[in-house]
Amino acid sequence: MNLEDLRALVAVAETGSLARAASRLNITQPAVTRRLQRLEAELNAQLLDREQKPARLTAAGEHAYREGVKVLSAADQFASALRSSQAKPPLRIGISSGIADSVLSVGIDAVRRTVPQAKLVVMVDWTERLVAKLAAQELDAVIGMRRGSAADMPELSLWHIASEEVVVVARADHPATGCIPLSSLAREAWVINPDGCGFRHLLDRALAATGHTLDISVELWGVDVQLSLVARGLGLGLVPARLVAASPWRDQLKVLDVSDFHARLAVWMIARRNIAPCTAHALARLEEAIVGELGPVAAAAE
Structure with a gap:
């Protein structure tokens, strides 16, 4: 339970x-x-x-x-x-850049409730870089978004804890209506995360399948800033669906129904094997908080 x-x-x-x-x-x-x-x-x-x-x-x-x-x-x-009963060394958590907006606050709150006296060190970076630091024992665990399976990293403990869906958003007065193919957006500019983001990779691949390439208007981190730029008409956005509904810009945006592009990436907990019981307890609470925020595991895009 x-x-x-x-x-x-x-x-x-x-x-x-x-x-x-x-x-x-x-x-x-x-x-x-x-x-x-x-x-x-x-x-x-x-x-x-x-x-x-x-x-x-x-x-x-x-x-x-x-x-x-x-x-x-x-x-x-x-x-x-x-x-x-145990010493309280720093608890070192890595969080993937792609989901930091979604889980950073609830994750920190959950760990603080579990280990209130411990120093918490949080690093936000690409999942691959964080995993490298985990393997080098510079981190205790990573919350990351990745494709593949646990078999890819036999030296680490991995488990799929949630999944995050992203949607295409446009300014509220964008002319697109109804269900549209991705190819109809091929000439649009995008406000999107920097190269290396899993969501961006899926969009790149989907556009390539239609014979087009990604045209970037603005490349930066931060969902709130991205949505503010989309609301001003600087391009389309690709952001977590939950954050659109909670955005202060939501009345100036609309979600486009793209028939052949449905992006969802797996969210994984990745940890070193044989971690201390206190760390394992904190990670369990962290996992519960993230599942509570993102919802249960759903099928993710490959």
Whole structure:
């Protein structure tokens, strides 16, 4: 059972609303909803009466809340005892540039809750460079986006924890309507991540298959800045779907329905083998936070 899902239930019960629970947990309200739905599916019980406004716990939800408080208390005591029994070296985490906007904040919050006294060192870079530092024991774990499988790195522990979908966005007054082929965008300029980004690689490959190349208007990191430039008409963007909905520029943008381009990359947790128990515990909480933010694993583009 995912402890972060239990924390969402407890937060809703104690604050009285999804919005206040999201504020307490420092996550989005949709992320709270996903965690509750996942917990309901695992317990095979309806925990929240959504017909009432605001939603209230059902009888099963009240019971799950009381038992969940006990479970979380025991887990926190276990983590505290584990932390106090071991030295606390820096926890060194690498996060792929392509997903830093999506998971950096929730990841840091999750690790801080688990190892509040430890120094946290976060490095943002390409996945391949981070993995090289991991192999050289300069990092403890990497959250990366990559193609391939765990068999590619037999010397490391890898597991697929989530997937991230990206969409093509344009200025709100862009003339494209309905479902369109990628080739119809071949002459468009793009505001996009620098070369080496997995999403950009997928777009490059898809355009090449139509006999075209990627025309770049602006190349830079940062989803917020990219969307602001797209809203001003500097080109099309390719960004995580979740971040478009949350963007302050969303009313000045529209998502294009591209029939033959669906980009989704696997998000992996990559760690050295035989890591310390305290580090393993922190990584488990980090994984739960990322899954809670991005949603469960889905098929990724090859």
